[in-house]
Amino acid sequence: MVRIEGLVKRFPAERGEVRAVNGISFTAPAGKFFTLLGPSGCGKTTTLRCIAGLERPEEGEVWLGDVLVSSVGRRVFTPPNRRAMGMVFQSYAIWPHMNVFGNVAFPLQVGDRLSRRAIASRVQDVLHLVQLDGLEDRPATKLSGGQQQRLALARALIRGPQVLLLDEPLSNLDAKLREQMRVELKMLQREMGITTIYVTHDQVEALALSDIVAVMHEGHILQIGTPREIYERPANPFVAGFIGMANTLSGRVVTASDASGEVQTPCGSLQCALPAGMRAGDEVLVCLRPEHIDVADVPPGGSNVWEGKVEQAMFLGDTIDGHISVSGQRLRVKIHPSRTLQVDSRVYLVISPERCVVIPH
Amino acid sequence: MQEPALTHPGEVILRPRFGVRLSPVHLLTGGAVLLLTYLTLVPLLFLLYGSLTSTRDPVTFTFANYVRAYTDAGSFRLLANSMVYAVGAAAISFVTGTLLAWMSERTNTPLRGLFFSLSLIPLIIPGVLFTVAWIFLLSPKIGLINVFLMWLFGLEHPPFTSYSLYAMMWVDGLHYSPLAFLLMSAAFRSMDPSLEESALMSGAGLRQTFSRITLRLAAPAMASAFFILFVRALETFEVPALLGLPAGIQVFTSKIWLATRRYPPDFGLAGAYASSLLLLTSIGVYFYSRLTRETQRFATVTGKGFRPRVIDLGRWRYLTAAFLLLYLCLIVLLPLFVLLWNSLLPFYMPPSIEALSSLTLSNYPVAFKFPQTVRAIRNSIVLALSSAAIVMLLTSVVAWIVVKSRIRGRWLLDNLATLPVVFPGLVMGVALMLVYLTLPVPIYGTLWILLIAYVTRFLPYGMRACSASLVQIHRELEEAAQVSGASPGAQFRRIVLPLLTPALLAGGLYVVIVSIRELGSSVLLWGPGAEVFSVILFDLWQTGLVQEVSALGILLTVFLFVLATTFHWVSHRYGVRR
Numbered sequence: 043m044v045r046i047e048g049l050v051k052r053f054p055a056e057r058g059e060v061r062a063v064n065g066i067s068f069t070a071p072a073g074k075f076f077t078l079l080g081p082s083g084c085g086k087t088t089t090l091r092c093i094a095g096l097e098r099p100e101e102g103e104v105w106l107g108d109v110l111v112s113s114v115g116r117r118v119f120t121p122p123n124r125r126a127m128g129m130v131f132q133s134y135a136i137w138p139h140m141n142v143f144g145n146v147a148f149p150l151q152v153g154d155r156l157s158r159r160a161i162a163s164r165v166q167d168v169l170h171l172v173q174l175d176g177l178e179d180r181p182a183t184k185l186s187g188g189q190q191q192r193l194a195l196a197r198a199l200i201r202g203p204q205v206l207l208l209d210e211p212l213s214n215l216d217a218k219l220r221e222q223m224r225v226e227l228k229m230l231q232r233e234m235g236i237t238t239i240y241v242t243h244d245q246v247e248a249l250a251l252s253d254i255v256a257v258m259h260e261g262h263i264l265q266i267g268t269p270r271e272i273y274e275r276p277a278n279p280f281v282a283g284f285i286g287m288a289n290t291l292s293g294r295v296v297t298a299s300d301a302s303g304e305v306q307t308p309c310g311s312l313q314c315a316l317p318a319g320m321r322a323g324d325e326v327l328v329c330l331r332p333e334h335i336d337v338a339d340v341p342p343g344g345s346n347v348w349e350g351k352v353e354q355a356m357f358l359g360d361t362i363d364g365h366i367s368v369s370g371q372r373l374r375v376k377i378h379p380s381r382t383l384q385v386d387s388r389v390y391l392v393i394s395p396e397r398c399v400v401i402p403h
Numbered sequence: 404m405q406e407p408a409l410t411h412p413g414e415v416i417l418r419p420r421f422g423v424r425l426s427p428v429h430l431l432t433g434g435a436v437l438l439l440t441y442l443t444l445v446p447l448l449f450l451l452y453g454s455l456t457s458t459r460d461p462v463t464f465t466f467a468n469y470v471r472a473y474t475d476a477g478s479f480r481l482l483a484n485s486m487v488y489a490v491g492a493a494a495i496s497f498v499t500g501t502l503l504a505w506m507s508e509r510t511n512t513p514l515r516g517l518f519f520s521l522s523l524i525p526l527i528i529p530g531v532l533f534t535v536a537w538i539f540l541l542s543p544k545i546g547l548i549n550v551f552l553m554w555l556f557g558l559e560h561p562p563f564t565s566y567s568l569y570a571m572m573w574v575d576g577l578h579y580s581p582l583a584f585l586l587m588s589a590a591f592r593s594m595d596p597s598l599e600e601s602a603l604m605s606g607a608g609l610r611q612t613f614s615r616i617t618l619r620l621a622a623p624a625m626a627s628a629f630f631i632l633f634v635r636a637l638e639t640f641e642v643p644a645l646l647g648l649p650a651g652i653q654v655f656t657s658k659i660w661l662a663t664r665r666y667p668p669d670f671g672l673a674g675a676y677a678s679s680l681l682l683l684t685s686i687g688v689y690f691y692s693r694l695t696r697e698t699q700r701f702a703t704v705t706g707k708g709f710r711p712r713v714i715d716l717g718r719w720r721y722l723t724a725a726f727l728l729l730y731l732c733l734i735v736l737l738p739l740f741v742l743l744w745n746s747l748l749p750f751y752m753p754p755s756i757e758a759l760s761s762l763t764l765s766n767y768p769v770a771f772k773f774p775q776t777v778r779a780i781r782n783s784i785v786l787a788l789s790s791a792a793i794v795m796l797l798t799s800v801v802a803w804i805v806v807k808s809r810i811r812g813r814w815l816l817d818n819l820a821t822l823p824v825v826f827p828g829l830v831m832g833v834a835l836m837l838v839y840l841t842l843p844v845p846i847y848g849t850l851w852i853l854l855i856a857y858v859t860r861f862l863p864y865g866m867r868a869c870s871a872s873l874v875q876i877h878r879e880l881e882e883a884a885q886v887s888g889a890s891p892g893a894q895f896r897r898i899v900l901p902l903l904t905p906a907l908l909a910g911g912l913y914v915v916i917v918s919i920r921e922l923g924s925s926v927l928l929w930g931p932g933a934e935v936f937s938v939i940l941f942d943l944w945q946t947g948l949v950q951e952v953s954a955l956g957i958l959l960t961v962f963l964f965v966l967a968t969t970f971h972w973v974s975h976r977y978g979v980r981r
Contacts, residue, residue: 095886096882096886121885122886123885123888123890124888126888128886129886131882131883134879135880137880137883148889148897152884152887152888152897153889
């Protein structure tokens, strides 16, 4: 388990200073895959580096299990070399003057006093784990990108750390390899049951890998939840816009009963599920995922049907990406490729009430 | 909240909330600041102080030295000579160097690959020898070129003289043209060809592309190269002393030299001239560094491998090849040939069948008969090795602090360590004389003061080698070791040091070479028993022992050539990987 309490980290900037991390708290439960997701500059890497001990926070505490490793108030700071964590860096940080064996064995050579034989056998085990068997004597610079990534992972795992920290480890790989490594990483993490903190700006990666996702923006955590919660119930406009694609419409609540109501938007009125505490007259944002909008050629009965004109339709292989103009607003839709979407034709958009996400504005 | 549990006691670093955290890095930084201040700032202050006080007791504050320096009838001439000489020499280096760089980087001139390494030879030949070689070639009485042209055209008077302002510019300009070549080659090489190609695609012709894109992009690099060449020329002592003084042409460096040669030595006057020269070089270095920053802003592509556009010269390429060969003759073959020729003659003769029969090797043993020669060789080697070791050791730590640590005020260390760039050798000599004739440290005229001079002067070279290499060592490489459980000591020993070794070796070898060549400071600071090789050459020449100078010069050149080849090999073997 890793617990962060009220973490603040500032950096000197040209004028004054920048609050890279502005008072964040979270708990990554033991054995879970916890992801910090956000655009570049949101403070996610700084948070990770504070956990590693590579940065000294200005305020706040970091707990590893029930060990306090960093606290400004209690004047505790354990340097990174005593924190027993494994970390994979964005650049992999493979030491170019050592071979594969040297890189992996290094953490054992500088730390615990182990016999040569014990080290060799541990190295072999962990290289097997990441499928680099037989490459012990290869110079580290002679590895491919994917192999360097595995090597970095092996080095992070060799001491059997309590916590594994991953700083955008897949961002330097090409698309195909990235997908493959994603699967392997997830399987490895589940098998080993190691608490993992993962930093990425790639929402697909975050959704695919994580048990829990924390979305960060400008030094704050905006929402913590399972990938499904984050995707389907974004708590604020930034999260809705950052994760996946979303049509956002500003609107006003017209009527509200317990958990549903009617919202007036520029495209027309909409029956929606409403979050608790919403009242008539509230200004809101309505988020509609493109894949949650159904497109029909003839007007179906019932509510939540808008009429629109197809402005653009792009065939993407697995979907059709359509731009539909409704009362001057442009909405994106994503429909099955077996359907056709004729440019300039009239269509009817159908939105089911429980798929509308209403966010206070 | 539970009480903090600790894996091992003693892992906690306590720090006061206010006040300074004192870590080993802080202590190291403090020590480095003190040492560098002593090495670089103290001589500068003593120089200014010395130039502003009267030399005789009681010591009073006075502008008299400057008044004496600038009310001299020749003072305008001195300034004019210095500027004309420096600008002229810089222009000659710049034009030849730029042309050669363009030919070898951007055209298909034959032999350009071979040319690159051969053209660097003059950079290892000490200035004294290069100048002496050109006296052998251009002197009105014995100059080989003069003799040859007089014979060829039946002239009555020698067409050239080695003792004139033009000859000074020519010899110094030629000697440092390889530096211009290096700087401009780098500039041409780092130019992204797609910038020119997109101009061509936008409809610009070759000439427009050249004037509006190529030239504009290269402009900051060209200007900064010119300024560094100008500063270099201001600093040279060998050419003004050996070619200028016999003709009565004085520049700042030779004026400083003359002021210290008076009896009694006029340190106040030397200090005034030295301060003036320092002002000029500082202005030059200031513009140089501003323009270099500009160049970096223009460096559109970093480290990506691309081939610059190579222009097919057609038949003209034989002309450019001929130019390359002519240049090689002027800077390598002729000077070395004339030195070798003289080293093998019992007394001076122009080349002829008759002269060939009297060739002898006897100059070589004779040169070693002087006891000071052997001592000087030993001293030079000891000094070169120890200054290289000290410089690299010191700068590896300082550069690490500057590049890698986040300690406040590390810019101060950087500035202190690169400050000696503005010190011409003679100015450093005068400054150190003033320091150690004032302070009760009796090292004037010993090897120690020479060691201090060399270490101080060559600190910037060490800094450049170490910081360039450290910048390339990604911060995450050290952090990965830290997260792997390595202590700060183990990080430095097992990660930083092995990765820095090539730079330390290459930088150290370079310091060895420049230390052995050094004349400006040495000529003021040496003493009996503490002679160095370049000073011995200078003295033997002044005494008229021409053949012996040539013999020693040939040996020294061979030795330095071997060193430089090793340097080249080391930096290629270890530097390019990664």
